[in-house]
Amino acid sequence: AQSVTQLGSHVSVSEGALVLLRCNYSSSVPPYLFWYVQYPNQGLQLLLKYTSAATLVKGINGFEAEFKKSETSFHLTKPSAHMSDAAEYFCAVSEPNDYKLSFGAGTTVTVRA
């Protein structure tokens, strides 16, 4: 069975500063990994995905994440935060031959002017 742990339920950054959201996963097989973003009163939008190709994955809106098998991590970063990045971010895992997404608890990002 797979599971996801997101470290930190709230992250506050200054506009222009680095955004770092941490995600560790547990999986019995090589997983597929995802980051989703949820803006207030909206659904989930896929930011980026790892599906066993390149370990450094680039997504939309300037976000990227690196898959580190030895650390079972898939941390999300963005070099320079923008006010529009304020949202809730979810890390998710699924396994080949399994169809469901297992989500972390989410990290709320606030951006200070």
Next chain:
Amino acid sequence: DSGVTQTPKHLITATGQRVTLRCSPRSGDLSVYWYQQSLDQGLQFLIQYYNGEERAKGNILERFSAQQFPDLHSELNLSSLELGDSALYFCASSVDAGISSYNEQFFGPGTRLTVL
């Protein structure tokens, strides 16, 4: 816009009642997934249908049921509602290229259910 539509957007009802949530997947997608997002449980997978057949089941209560119709739209039925069923219910769809292939899930905007 993901192409997945859900109705209604909001639903307010009383304990003990029954409601039906509807989802239309993206054109061409054969799989529909239902997820529940609540404050205490977070985002949880409920159930998946593929081309009309149930394919996977998660933490879905016996009071809840779902089905997928020949036109591929899906309905989630929630009965004997309790206060704790108040949540945001998401539907997602994927094309499902086959086992062991990656299938991106596209999420709808959700239905917010409030049980009073």
